Amino acid sequence: MRAQFVLSEIGVGLRRNLTMTFAVIVSVALSLGLFGASLLMSDQVDKMKGYWYDKVNVSIFFCNKNDAGSGTHCAKGAATEQQKNDIKAELNRLPLVQSVQYESSDAAYKHYKEQFGDTPVAGLVTPDQLPESFRVKLKDPTKFAVIKSAFSERPGVQEVQDQRGTVEPLFNLLDGMRIAALCVMMLMLVVALLLIVNTVRVSAFSRRRETGIMRLVGASSFYIQMPFIMEAAIAGLIGAVFACVLIVGGKYALINNWLAKKIQVVNFIGWDSVASVLPLVLLIGLLMPAIAAFFALRKYLKV
Amino acid sequence: MIRFDNVSKTYPKQNRPALRDVSLEIERGEFIFLVGSSGSGKSTFLRLLLREERASHGAVHVLGKDLAKLSNWKLPQMRRQVGTIFQDFRLLPNKTVGQNVAFALEVIGKPRGQIRKTVPEVLELVGLGGKEDRMPGELSGGEQQRVAIARAFVNRPMLLIADEPTGNLDPQTSVGIMKLLDRINRTGTTVVMATHDQQIVDQMRKRVMELEKGRLVRDQSRGVYGYQH
Numbered sequence: 011m012r013a014q015f016v017l018s019e020i021g022v023g024l025r026r027n028l029t030m031t032f033a034v035i036v037s038v039a040l041s042l043g044l045f046g047a048s049l050l051m052s053d054q055v056d057k058m059k060g061y062w063y064d065k066v067n068v069s070i071f072f073c074n075k076n077d078a079g080s081g082t083h084c085a086k087g088a089a090t091e092q093q094k095n096d097i098k099a100e101l102n103r104l105p106l107v108q109s110v111q112y113e114s115s116d117a118a119y120k121h122y123k124e125q126f127g128d129t130p131v132a133g134l135v136t137p138d139q140l141p142e143s144f145r146v147k148l149k150d151p152t153k154f155a156v157i158k159s160a161f162s163e164r165p166g167v168q169e170v171q172d173q174r175g176t177v178e179p180l181f182n183l184l185d186g187m188r189i190a191a192l193c194v195m196m197l198m199l200v201v202a203l204l205l206i207v208n209t210v211r212v213s214a215f216s217r218r219r220e221t222g223i224m225r226l227v228g229a230s231s232f233y234i235q236m237p238f239i240m241e242a243a244i245a246g247l248i249g250a251v252f253a254c255v256l257i258v259g260g261k262y263a264l265i266n267n268w269l270a271k272k273i274q275v276v277n278f279i280g281w282d283s284v285a286s287v288l289p290l291v292l293l294i295g296l297l298m299p300a301i302a303a304f305f306a307l308r309k310y311l312k313v
Numbered sequence: 314m315i316r317f318d319n320v321s322k323t324y325p326k327q328n329r330p331a332l333r334d335v336s337l338e339i340e341r342g343e344f345i346f347l348v349g350s351s352g353s354g355k356s357t358f359l360r361l362l363l364r365e366e367r368a369s370h371g372a373v374h375v376l377g378k379d380l381a382k383l384s385n386w387k388l389p390q391m392r393r394q395v396g397t398i399f400q401d402f403r404l405l406p407n408k409t410v411g412q413n414v415a416f417a418l419e420v421i422g423k424p425r426g427q428i429r430k431t432v433p434e435v436l437e438l439v440g441l442g443g444k445e446d447r448m449p450g451e452l453s454g455g456e457q458q459r460v461a462i463a464r465a466f467v468n469r470p471m472l473l474i475a476d477e478p479t480g481n482l483d484p485q486t487s488v489g490i491m492k493l494l495d496r497i498n499r500t501g502t503t504v505v506m507a508t509h510d511q512q513i514v515d516q517m518r519k520r521v522m523e524l525e526k527g528r529l530v531r532d533q534s535r536g537v538y539g540y541q542h
Contacts, residue, residue, distance in 0.1 A: 015419050015420070219403070219405060220405060220416075222403070223403060223405065223416065223417070224416075224420045225392070226363075226392065226397050226403075227392070227393070227416075227417040227420060227421065227464070227465075227468070228389040228390065228391070228392035228393030228394075228395075228421055228468075229389060229420035229421055230386070230389045230421075231385070231386070231389070233420055233421070233422065234420075
């Protein structure tokens with residue numbers, strides 16, 4: 011294999027189809043950019059889930075004395091010490107449970123005060139209106155249903171509440187965005203593949219004299235196909251480099267410069283996540299067009 | 314060298330076979346004229362030799378190999394031992410004479426030193442010494458065909474297939490080309506040439522095979538063009 015010969019063939023091919031090559035580069039850049047973005051987005055969601063799920067508990071609220079006669083299963087009034095102790099002992103026996111913390115009405119009132127401060131709403135609440143509770147931390151936060159089904163019907167229990175429910179909609183939104191990005195990426199990928207196939211077809215047609223002679227004098231099919239495949243791979247790689255620039259630029263502009271300054275409570279992905287995505291983007295940018303070209307050649311280039 | 318055993322070829326979506334039950338044997342070093350009117354199956358015969366097409370029935374042996382059993386990746390190796398020339402020369406117009414010949418060596422991965430040595434030699438052999446840097450467009454038809462012959466012969470093939478090589482040339486130039494092919498034949502290369510040129514066939518008195526509607530109707534050593542007489 012003479013490298014110089016192949017390289018000059020590739021150069022000629024790329025220049026001959028400049029507009030098509032450009033279209034391939036742009037569509038590969040956009041589709042891979044979106045691909046990288048969606049990967050980073052799922053990274054972000056995982057990171058936030060880890061962060062938030064670590065902080066949220068399952069709360070078992072007990073009946074308050076004010077609930078007496080309210081018609082629910084709290085009709086008997088406040089939960090007894092016996093009931094509370096039974097539940098606590100049972101929770102501690104469950105392998106799923108990491109820790110159980112008791113929160114008295116007074117403590118709940120204090121937290122409430124901290125959260126709402128001296129707003130008018132806070133003034134209306136008294137400690138005895140707030141229920142006592144167990145704050146249960148689970149080893150696996152997704153196993154909430156086990157606790158709920160086990161304790162929500164117990165006498166003295168008012169409600170079993172999963173705090174995860176309050177952050178879930180946010181994650182669903184992010185997941186939805188990620189799926190939307192993946193859909194657009196799929197579409198762009200199909201466009202990119204069709205463009206590559208067409209570019210290869212035009213390229214094979216404009217060089218049919220050369221390839222015909224190559225075939226005749228006994229050039230191997232590898233030698234005949236190589237320039238076309240390399241052409242597609244190089245265009246794809248250039249596209250992938252642009253995609254990397256888009257991803258790095260997007261992360262810098264969107265997260266570092268904007269979101270991180272606006273939202274302090276969220277733990278955003280760092281450059282390490284970005285760095286782990288880039289090689290994948292480059293690899294796909296190199297291989298995907300090459301494979302597409304290979305299959306296109308089987309159709310358009312008789313060997 | 315070449316053996317056809319009851320070979321038939323029918324192209325897809327066609328009722329009439331292009332070749333019908335052809336059996337023949339060609340020895341090493343022979344010079345064969347393949348004659349017959351247009352559509353008689355000459356081109357199909359040559360395409361089968363190059364395995365551009367596969368036989369529908371029967372077996373084609375070229376250079377001791379059964380082409381039906383030759384795998385696709387071994388095919389290029391086989392084609393390197395077969396030179397081919399055509400009526401329309403098939404040169405690359407944007408490459409010089411020397412580059413056209415060198416192209417055949419480059420694409421099979423020959424080292425550059427060898428190419429630089431071989432190309433002038435073979436151009437000298439076909440009578441184009443010193444015209445290495447000319448463009449094909451600047452040459453006469455006869456000279457262009459000589460370039461094509463140089464390209465076909467540069468690998469010293471065992472078999473040279475010529476599809477009406479004099480079809481575009483005037484009689485005098487044709488004689489020159491035939492002398493060249495004869496010389497190549499004398500080096501031991503088998504030549505199979507399809508032609509319509511009665512004068513040449515009658516003059517050279519080589520083995521003549523005539524095809525008619527896909528059948529081999531005549532196989533005559535030291536033969537003449539024959540039909541239309």
